[in-house]
Amino acid sequence: MEITRGRNFTAERAWGAKTIASxxxxxxxxxxxxxxxxxxxxxxxxxxxxxxxxxxxxxxxxGIEHAQRLETGDIFYASVGTEHVACPIGEARVLVIEKEGSV
Structure with missing residues (x-):
């Protein structure tokens, strides 16, 4: 068992991560x-x-670019083949659930 305080998590570089589970x-x-x-x-x-x-x-x-602002608690689902990029506004902490080894 392990508890992670998400709001306190930082990394040494942008998009640094802690694996919670596999x-x-x-x-x-x-x-x-x-x-x-x-x-x-x-x-x-x-x-x-x-x-x-x-x-x-x-x-x-x-072929058309869209943008949606996500606030704390919001969830984005990318189906197979969805081209996307996440652009934080200041610092952000995000939980990502995906196929192991995915980009």
Whole structure:
């Protein structure tokens, strides 16, 4: 058993992470960041939960770029093939659940 205080978590670099669990090929990781990630497409589905801070999630659908501001407690689901990039507004802590080894 382990308790992680998500709001207190920091990392040495943007998108640094702590693995919370790895179960049946699915990882749950806590990330800290103050910098955008990069445009990418995951190898599978992804669940992205903002635990602390705000994140502008940009994604492309049918070649058109969209942006949605996520607040603490908001959840973004990326289906297979969804091109997206997370851009924090200041510091943010996010929980990411995805296929193990995914980008």
């Amino acid at each position: 179960m049946n090929g699915i990882t749950t990781r806590l990330h800290w960041t103050d910098q955008p990630y990069r445009w990418h497409v995951n190898d599978g589905e992804e669940v992205f939960v903002v635990l602390d801070g705000r994140v502008e999630m940009r994604y492309r659908s049918e």
